[in-house]
Amino acid sequence: MASHGVSRVIGTNIRSAEVRQKEIEQIAAYKNLVDLVNTKITERKYTIEVLGLVTKLLNENPEYYTIWNHRRRVLGGLFDVPPTGGSPTQTPHGEELINGELQLTFALLRKFPKCYWIWNHRNWVLRKGESLSDTEAARKLWSGELQLIGKMLHADSRNFHAWSYRREVVAYLERTPASISSSTSPILSQSLAESEYEYTTKMIKTNLSNFSAWHSRAKLIPRLLNERGADNAARKQLLDSELALICTAINTDPFDQSIWYYHQFLMSTLSPECSRQNQIVLGLSNMDRQKYYAHEIEYIHEIIEDEADCKWIYVALLHLATSYLEIDGGTNAFTTVDMRSWLEQLKRLDPLRRGRWAELGSSLNI
Amino acid sequence: MALVSGPGRGGMDSMPAEMRLFVDKHVRYIQSLDSRKDELEYWLTEHLRLNGLYWGLTALHLLGHPDALPRHELLEFVFSCLHENGGFGAAPGHDAHMLYTVSGVQILATLDAFDELEKRVPGGRMKTGQYIADLQDPETGTFAGDEWGERDTRFLYGALNALSLMGLLHLVNVDKAVDHIQTCANFDGGYGTSPGAESHSGQIFTCLAALSIAGRLDLVEQDKLGAWLSERQLKNGGLNGRPEKKEDVCYSWWVATSLAMLKKLHWIDGAKLTAFILQCQDPELGGLADRPGDMVDVFHTVFGIAGLSLLQYPGLAEVDPVYCMPRAVTARCLSRQW
Numbered sequence: 001m002a003s004h005g006v007s008r009v010i011g012t013n014i015r016s017a018e019v020r021q022k023e024i025e026q027i028a029a030y031k032n033l034v035d036l037v038n039t040k041i042t043e044r045k046y047t048i049e050v051l052g053l054v055t056k057l058l059n060e061n062p063e064y065y066t067i068w069n070h071r072r073r074v075l076g077g078l079f080d081v082p083p084t085g086g087s088p089t090q091t092p093h094g095e096e097l098i099n100g101e102l103q104l105t106f107a108l109l110r111k112f113p114k115c116y117w118i119w120n121h122r123n124w125v126l127r128k129g130e131s132l133s134d135t136e137a138a139r140k141l142w143s144g145e146l147q148l149i150g151k152m153l154h155a156d157s158r159n160f161h162a163w164s165y166r167r168e169v170v171a172y173l174e175r176t177p178a179s180i181s182s183s184t185s186p187i188l189s190q191s192l193a194e195s196e197y198e199y200t201t202k203m204i205k206t207n208l209s210n211f212s213a214w215h216s217r218a219k220l221i222p223r224l225l226n227e228r229g230a231d232n233a234a235r236k237q238l239l240d241s242e243l244a245l246i247c248t249a250i251n252t253d254p255f256d257q258s259i260w261y262y263h264q265f266l267m268s269t270l271s272p273e274c275s276r277q278n279q280i281v282l283g284l285s286n287m288d289r290q291k292y293y294a295h296e297i298e299y300i301h302e303i304i305e306d307e308a309d310c311k312w313i314y315v316a317l318l319h320l321a322t323s324y325l326e327i328d329g330g331t332n333a334f335t336t337v338d339m340r341s342w343l344e345q346l347k348r349l350d351p352l353r354r355g356r357w358a359e360l361g362s363s364l365n366i
Numbered sequence: 367m368a369l370v371s372g373p374g375r376g377g378m379d380s381m382p383a384e385m386r387l388f389v390d391k392h393v394r395y396i397q398s399l400d401s402r403k404d405e406l407e408y409w410l411t412e413h414l415r416l417n418g419l420y421w422g423l424t425a426l427h428l429l430g431h432p433d434a435l436p437r438h439e440l441l442e443f444v445f446s447c448l449h450e451n452g453g454f455g456a457a458p459g460h461d462a463h464m465l466y467t468v469s470g471v472q473i474l475a476t477l478d479a480f481d482e483l484e485k486r487v488p489g490g491r492m493k494t495g496q497y498i499a500d501l502q503d504p505e506t507g508t509f510a511g512d513e514w515g516e517r518d519t520r521f522l523y524g525a526l527n528a529l530s531l532m533g534l535l536h537l538v539n540v541d542k543a544v545d546h547i548q549t550c551a552n553f554d555g556g557y558g559t560s561p562g563a564e565s566h567s568g569q570i571f572t573c574l575a576a577l578s579i580a581g582r583l584d585l586v587e588q589d590k591l592g593a594w595l596s597e598r599q600l601k602n603g604g605l606n607g608r609p610e611k612k613e614d615v616c617y618s619w620w621v622a623t624s625l626a627m628l629k630k631l632h633w634i635d636g637a638k639l640t641a642f643i644l645q646c647q648d649p650e651l652g653g654l655a656d657r658p659g660d661m662v663d664v665f666h667t668v669f670g671i672a673g674l675s676l677l678q679y680p681g682l683a684e685v686d687p688v689y690c691m692p693r694a695v696t697a698r699c700l701s702r703q704w
Contacts, residue, residue: 004614006661008648026406038459064413066461069514120516158611160564167562211609215564218553257597258609265553278553352603353596355632 033057041070046077055104062108065117072124075101079132094132098141101125106148113152119161123168130172139176145169157203157210167216170196193224208249211258218265222278232282239280242266247299254303254310263316267296271323286327293324294333311349314342322364340366385640387679388647392667393431395652396422399664414665415457416447420469421668423476427692428668428675428683437477444473445486452493453512463512464501467494468524472691475531475699491704495534498525506549507542508560518559519550523572526579527689531696533704540580547573548585555590567598567607571620574627575688588628595625596633603638604657614656615646615666618673623687626676636677643670 015023037057040050054071057064079094105122112118126145130138146169152162170192197220203213221242225235243266249259269280270289276282297320303313321339343366346357399422402408411418419440426434446458447470453462454470471494474480483490501510501521509521522543529535549561550573556565557573570591577583598605598621604613605621618639625631645658646666653662654670668690675685684693 003661003663004656008655008659008661020404023406024404027404027409030406030409061410061413063410065463066413066455066459069461069512072514116516120514123516124514158608160559160566160608164559164563209610212564215552219562256610261554261594261609268553352599352601352635352638353633355634356593356596356630359633 030060033060037067037070041073044077046074048078050074051078058104058108062112062115062118068117068121071121075128079128095129095137098125098129098132102141102144109148109152110155113156113159114161116161119165123165126169126172135176139173142169142172142176153203157207158212160212163212163216191223191227193220193227196220197224204245204249208252209256209258211261214258214262214265218262221280225280235281239266239269242280243296250300251303254307254312257312260312260316263296264319267293267320267323272327289327290324290333293320296320297324297333308345309349311346314345314349317342318346318360318364336366339364381680385644387644387671387674387681388649388652389429389431389681391649391652392647392654392671393426393429393434393652395648395662396426396664396667397434413456413460416444416454416466416469416473417456418664419443420472420476421664423473424691425664425668425671427476427695428671428685430681430683440473441477441479441482444470444479445483448487448490448494452490452495452497454494461512462497464498464509464521464524465511467498468528470494471528471531472689476691476695478695478698480532491532492534495529495532495537498528499534499537501525502538502543504539504542507539507544507546509543519547519557519569519572519576520559522546523576526576530579531689531699533699533702535579544577544580544582544585547576551587554594555587555592556594564608565594567595567605567617567620567624570595571624574624578627578688583627586628588630592625592628592630592633595621595628596630599634599639603635603640603642605634605639612657613642615643615654615673616656616669618643619669619676619690622673622676623685623690626687631676640674640677640679643673646670 033053033056037050037053040053051071051074054067054074057067058071061067075097078097081093102122102125105118105125108115108118109122126142129141133141146166149162149166149169152159153166156162174190174192176190197217200213200217200220203210204217221238225238228234230238246259246263246266249256250263253259266280268274269278270284270292272286272289281288297317300313300316300320303310307313317334318339321334321342324333343357343361343364346360347354350357399418423435423440426432444454447454447456447460447466449455449462451462452467453464454466455462456466460466474483480491483494487493498509501512502508502525503510503517506517507522508517508519509525510517511521525538526535526540526543529537547557550557550559550563550569552558552565554565556567556570558564558566558569563569574583574586577585597609598607598617600606600613602613604615605617606613607617607620622631622634622639625633642658643654646654646656646660647670648655648662651662653664654667655662656666671682672685672690675682676687685691686693686696689696
């Protein structure tokens with residue numbers, strides 16, 4: 001009912017008698033399975049056999065959210081059954097069930113990576129696992145998730161389900177510190193900000209156009225700096241290295257908008273309006289700001305020589321010029337005539353958004 | 367089927383062929399959706415049935431054919447999805463969930479049938495309102511989809527949408543919900559599914575629409591977000607959902623209506639977007655697809671037509687940018703003294 005990227009083939013509505021017959025049989029089999037599962041659930045038959053039927057149905061239709069609910073009802077029943085053999089605290093039965101769920105959802109996610117219900121069920125399973133096993137075992141379970149997500153993001157580096165799930169897994173691992181020894185472990189800070197930051201570097205180096213990775217990086221930086229206890233020299237060093245990274249990226253492909261958004265993010269941290277928690281360098285003076293803005297204007301202006309028809313250059317220049325003027329920087333780095341010519345370029349290169357450029361012109365009063 | 371007369375209707379016929387909206391074909395396509403019981407796909411998509419009805423009914427209203435589906439049968443079906451707890455499932459026997467409860471309420475609103483709900487289930491409106499209200503997380507202000515706890519700004523918007531249509535917004539903590547939306551805001555001015563998540567046009571629509579209902583659009587970084595949204599338009603006129611992604615007709619609604627809420631719809635090229643949406647029609651059998659030449663479905667059909675309405679394509683009824691419902695319907699519901 002919501003198909004994406006499936007070509008329309010003329011004449012597909014005319015099906016042969018044989019095909020029709022086969023489809024009618026498939027429908028009957030499918031509906032029988034649905035009825036069977038629903039009957040068993042109404043009867044509260046929460047058994048391994050019913051779990052098998054539910055698996056079969058979900059393999060045929062992973063979007064059927066009620067069946068995922070049924071699955072959790074059955075699992076809830078099975079978790080409550082005392083394990084046969086083994087010590088009661090180990091709950092090997094529970095662990096087996098959890099592993100089975102992880103395998104099922106992994107297989108389904110490979111086929112349906114954007115199905116909300118599968119991600120949702122996996123999350124539920126992990127939380128269930130957390131309550132069933134000791135901290136060490138639960139942590140092992142959650143750590144394994146980072147590998148799964150790595151695989152999912154390898155297949156589609158922009159899958160926002162996978163990125164969201166990654167943030168959840170990381171948050172879990174951070175609030176559940178690993179113990180050095182089980183009895184006398186002090187609670188250690190287990191922030192993963194450094195390794196997550198590394199991960200975004202890796203993803204960006206594979207593909208500069210990965211805005212999901214740039215986004216994550218922007219979210220991580222303020223935390224990273226706080227946790228490093230970075231002094232202002234270290235903060236400045238980080239900003240400068242981020243600017244160097246993004247400027248190389250801009251030079252590589254100035255037509256890629258994800259890169260320019262990250263550049264905008266870095267520039268926004270310089271603004272006097274930027275909240276303290278989001279600032280990269282603290283206590284900037286207007287003189288410092290001017291220097292940064294002027295430097296960026298100069299750098300970006302140079303790209304015009306090779307890429308005069310790249311509209312993002314002019315968007316950035318106008319942005320920087322506006323920020324420069326807002327801190328009362330005067331116009332040493334550029335003139336009103338420059339601004340007017342950049343705006344003219346935008347109107348020429350980007351007629352789709354001419355309404356926006358016209359409004360920008362009047363708001364800048366140039 | 368006779369064309370409904372209306373302003374600009376005559377103008378549509380005199381349009382050049384590539385600018386024509388195949389109204390009758392789309393009406394027949396939507397009418398045919400429930401007669402496809404011999405297709406496996408019909409059964410595999412049962413979990414979308416109530417959404418599908420809302421999509422189809424809304425498209426028909428915007429196309430000027432509000433009576434093309436039988437009212438009585440529609441209501442019978444909607445009530446057959448209603449649970450004891452006041453929530454709606456996707457179809458009879460499917461569990462209650464926010465997504466279908468919102469569709470149920472939207473259909474009842476469009477059919478002006480809240481009184482019929484009361485006749486069948488005394489106190490039904492309040493029950494449904496309470497079902498929704500109980501899904502609010504008192505800690506964070508966001509909403510879960512159902513008892514299993516998945517949280518997402520989609521559900522938050524759905525809650526405010528349905529409650530406001532029923533005059534029951536006071537059942538929830540709107541200020542807390544607004545606070546939550548703000549924690550989902552990103553440096554690019556957009557919003558994600560939850561705090562920390564990347565900006566996404568669908569999610570931006572839900573957050574802006576929720577803020578509109580709460581009367582708090584003042585909290586939005588309007589210029590920044592408007593700029594980001596306007597950059598969703600690609601050379602072929604279509605809109606994408608995130609930077610460096612492909613165009614898709616459903617974003618003709620989510621992006622364009624977000625711009626409309628910010629009063630910046632003129633920041634994109636409306637004529638080019640109109641042409642793109644029209645290219646996604648199946649000129650033979652009706653319906654719209656995600657992209658030209660692809661398989662149609664009722665989801666892309668309604669969002670394409672709603673996009674056209676927003677762009678004031680001649681002959682279409684006016685759509686409400688916040689609710690994706692006919693303006694006449696939302697005006698009636700929101701002004702009603704309950």
